[in-house]
Amino acid sequence: MKYLMIFLGLLIGFPLALATENETDHEKLISVVEASNLYADGQSARIEGKAILLLISQEHCSFCVQIKQEVIGPMIRSGAYNKRLIIRELLLDTGSDVIDFKGVRRGNHDFSYDYKVTLTPTLLFLDAAGNELAAKMVGIQTPDMFYYYVDQSIQEALGSLDRQAKR
Structure with missing residues (x-):
């Protein structure tokens, strides 16, 4: 017994x-907030003077997981970007919809085509209206330096955002 x-x-x-x-x-x-209402995120970004970092990914994409573990997760945990950046994730393989920057509900795939996204992961650096502030990053180039390149793109996007605000 x-x-x-x-x-x-x-x-x-x-x-x-x-x-x-x-x-x-x-x-x-780290769980990245799923993009469900980019119109509302855009309004928040406009009011708070923030850029939007949109990760376009898929659940079963090993490089997407790598970006979340090695880049996005540490960015969120550090809190260093909270004052100037809204971070969202748009999943292409869930069949979900998103409310776009104009307030229109659309399929995630349809939305991603506007930005000519065909591969994941793709990082978009956007203003409150959904305009690109810096060149999108597709895939993971040079993994050892990737965090640095993402940070450089964020700084470029924030610089563009600041120049927009001065106009």
Whole structure:
């Protein structure tokens, strides 16, 4: 009976241990707020003087996961970009809709075509109206330097935003 209880404990506990391990790995992946209403995000960006970083990704894209783990996650955790940047993610493989910058509900794929996005991950650097402030980044070039390049694009976008505000 004692061995049966141990066996049952292992049988039940092992899957729970695996689930806990997987949850721990998943927790390392910072959740990026899904883009659902870019019109509202645009209004917030306009009022707060922020740019919008839009990650266009897919759930089963290993490079998208890598960007979230190695670039977007650390950016969010650091808090260094909170005052000037709204970060959103648009998933192409969920069949979801998004309210675009004009307030129109559209499919995520349809929306992404406006920006000529055909590969994931793609990073867009946008103003409150959805205009590109810096060149989009497609894929991950030079992984060791990618965070630096993203930060440079963010700084370029913020500079463009500041020049717009002065007009």
